[in-house]
Amino acid sequence: MLTRREETDPHMTTRMMVKDVMNSPVITASPTANVKELANKMSGAKVGSVIIMDNDKPIGIVSDWDIVSKASVNDELPSKILAKNIMQPLQTIESEESITQAARLLRKHGIKRLGVTYRNKLVGVISSSDVIAVTPELVDVVSEKASLLRGEVGRSPAYVSGYCDECNEWSDYLQYAEGKLICEECRGESRPGEIPLESR
16 A cells, blocks of 8 residues: 555656566577677567676677667678677566666666566566666666766756766756766755755
8 A cells, every 4th residue: 555655746657666676588699699689689579688698697788779870880800890899788677676766777878778687587677768768757867867978968957857876866856976966965965946954
């Protein structure tokens, strides 16, 4: 049963779990699969990433962005570039965790996808798009942090809405500093337009 705060708080995210939103089955490939094979797998399954497996153990992930940014720009033949040379580390989350926790991990690592595990076995993938689809209030947090960490944004926007990395409370006035999104209270500041207590 939801508490009164949860019933009335417009920013309280759904109690939906990662397993309810993840994409399954997982599209996989071996470390020696080439970029052409990976691209064909993504196209055939209509997904944006492939999990790289070695002896049934996930060791990395290759996304469409990895192919564009690391393979295509070097003007090499796709058939000559191997998955193990362009894959990224795979961050994972348990299937029983909440969507909010998935959003926090995506934000923390500045990534767009998480592997989903159940009893130490990879069972799915959840992306920032999946999170935003069911918790649209997190769109600024997930996308802005990822863009900042990738260096796609020249400077932090004035304010971002989301959960503070220090106190885990919702704020519409987060600011990016030293790899974290911090609320006005943890920064020791007043909200914009609010008169500081000492001045009242």
